[in-house]
Every structure is written in structure tokens, then in C-alpha cells.
Amino acid sequence: RHQPPSILSSLSASVETAAAAGHGGPKFPLVLALAATAGTLNHSSEILKETDAVRLLKDAMYEKEAKIGHLEEAQSGLQDTVRSLQFSMGMQRNWLKKVVSVLQLDDDVDLDSAEGLHECLMHIEDKWSARTSSPVVAPTSSPDDDEPSSKIAFRSFSYNDLALFLPTFAPTDAAAAKIYLAFHLGCPNRFLSDESITTFYQMHNRYPEYILGRIVFIDERVASDRDNPYRLIAGTTFYVLTVTFLVDF
Numbered sequence: 001r002h003q004p005p006s007i008l009s010s011l012s013a014s015v016e017t018a019a020a021a022g023h024g025g026p027k028f029p030l031v032l033a034l035a036a037t038a039g040t041l042n043h044s045s046e047i048l049k050e051t052d053a054v055r056l057l058k059d060a061m062y063e064k065e066a067k068i069g070h071l072e073e074a075q076s077g078l079q080d081t082v083r084s085l086q087f088s089m090g091m092q093r094n095w096l097k098k099v100v101s102v103l104q105l106d107d108d109v110d111l112d113s114a115e116g117l118h119e120c121l122m123h124i125e126d127k128w129s130a131r132t133s134s135p136v137v138a139p140t141s142s143p144d145d146d147e148p149s150s151k152i153a154f155r156s157f158s159y160n161d162l163a164l165f166l167p168t169f170a171p172t173d174a175a176a177a178k179i180y181l182a183f184h185l186g187c188p189n190r191f192l193s194d195e196s197i198t199t200f201y202q203m204h205n206r207y208p209e210y211i212l213g214r215i216v217f218i219d220e221r222v223a224s225d226r227d228n229p230y231r232l233i234a235g236t237t238f239y240v241l242t243v244t245f246l247v248d249f
Contacts, residue, residue: 077233080233124152124164124212152164152183152212154182154183154184154185155184155185155186155187156187157182157184157187157190157215157218157239157241158215158218159215159216159217159218160214160215160216161214161215162212162213162214162215163182163183163190163212163213163214163215163241163243164182164183164210164211164212165180165181165182165183165192165210165211165212165213165243166180166181166183166210167179167180167181167207167209167210168180168181177197178197178207179191179192179230180192180197180211182241189230189232189236189237189238189239190238190239190241191230191238191239191240191241192211192213192240192241192243193217193219193240193241193242193243195242196211196213196241196242196243196245199245200245211243211245212245213243213244213245214243214244215241215242215243216242216243216244217241217242218239218240218241218242219239219240219241219242220237220238220239221237221238221239221240222235222236222237222238223235223236223237223238
């Protein structure tokens with residue numbers, strides 16, 4: 001689209017024409033002054049246009065850098081989560097090996113595979129069934145329980161499910177408080193409540209190698225600066241499970 005010439009451009013062109021015709025001498029000082037002013041203003045206008053373009057480029061660059069910074073921060077958070085889950089899974093497998101030893105289960109079970117973990121849980125269920133079938137063991141279900149499942153939950157956790165809890169770390173002080181995490185596949189951050197742990201410890205004056213219990217309450221929470229008892233990444237959803245104890249060693 002053709003843009004009409006500005007007044008300054010027309011004035012500069014007129015002065016250049018007059019000068020070329022020999023009329024740009026001392027007889028036209030005002031015209032020459034106006035021409036000089038017009039040239040200066042044109043140059044200033046071009047500088048302003050360049051400055052606006054540079055500012056827009058800088059703004060776009062800053063916005064891009066900010067987005068890159070957010071993506072890097074998100075990636076770092078995901079990497080921390082992956083490392084935390086890998087560490088937690090490794091600790092659970094180590095404690096599960098101890099459980100296998102305590103219960104004198106088959107040592108050939110491959111705890112590094114999903115099939116092996118499932119087989120191990122089935123052995124623990126069999127041990128629990130054998131123990132609860134003994135006449136010296138008091139029933140643990142309430143009268144309102146229709147037929148509570150005897151299968152150990154590990155892919156999802158709901159009220160009245162049977163769950164296996166393992167210590168998440170081994171403090172050097174045997175009397176130091178421990179944190180118990182529900183054994184799981186794909187649903188992390190299910191912790192045994194402090195009340196449940198304290199109740200067991202007061203009854204037996206020791207911390208067990210593992211706890212098999214039935215879930216009676218689930219408290220869903222989100223890690224924050226004020227509420228983060230398990231040192232999770234801020235914003236992580238976690239669950240505190242209260243159980244009735246069925247088997248402990």
C-alpha cells in the first residue's frame with residue numbers, strides 16, 4: 001500500500017530541488033534552516049522506530065527465557081520425584097526381603113519383578129490366613145464387616161483394605177521412631193499414621209519389621225511449608241492411613 005509523503009519529507013525534497021536549481025544560497029536562509037530541521041526530525045523518527053523494534057525483541061527474548069526457566073524448574077521437580085520414588089521402591093524391596101526371611105518364605109522369589117512381588121504377597125497372605133485361622137487368635141473384624149477381603153492391596157488403597165506397611169529407613173538408634181510406608185505398585189505416599197505406630201509400640205515396646213493391618217481411616221493431605229511430615233516436594237498429595245493390626249513381626 002502506497003504511503004503519502006510526510007510534510008517533513010516533502011519539505012526536504014523541496015529544499016533539495018531548490019538547492020539543485022541554484023536557489024539554496026544566502027537568499028534562502030530560512031528555507032535552509034527548515035531543511036536542516038526536517039532532516040534531523042526524520043533521522044530522530046527512524047531512531048525511535050528502531051528503538052521500538054529493539055524493545056519488542058528484548059521483551060520477546062525475556063518472555064522466552066522465563067518460559068525456559070519454568071520448564072527447567074518443572075523438569076528438576078520431576079527428576080526429584082523420580083529419584084524419591086526410586087529410593088522408596090529400593091527401600092521397600094530391601095525390607096520386603098527381610099520379611100521373606102522372617103516368614104521363612106521361598107528365597108527364590110524375584111522381588112525385582114512385578115510377578116515376583118505379587119507371588120511374595122500371596123505367600124504373606126497365606127501366612128496371615130494360617131495365623132488368623134488359629135483358635136488362639138481373636139477375631140479382628142467388627143460385626144458390621146460383611147466379608148473383609150483377605151487379599152493384600154498394593155495397586156490402590158481404600159477403607160477396609162488389607163495393607164502391608166514397611167519401614168522406609170533404618171535409623172542407627174533402634175529405639176528411634178520409624179516411618180512406615182504401605183507397600184505398593186504405582187500408588188506411592190501412603191503412610192501409616194503416627195497414632196497407629198505409637199499404639200503398636202506401646203503394646204509391644206518395639207518397632208516391627210513389618211505391619212499387616214486393615215485400613216479404618218484415610219486422611220488425604222497436600223505437602224506444604226506448614227504440613228510436610230515426610231519431607232515431600234511441596235504440592236505432593238499424600239495419604240495417612242490408620243489401621244487395625246492383624247499381624248506384626
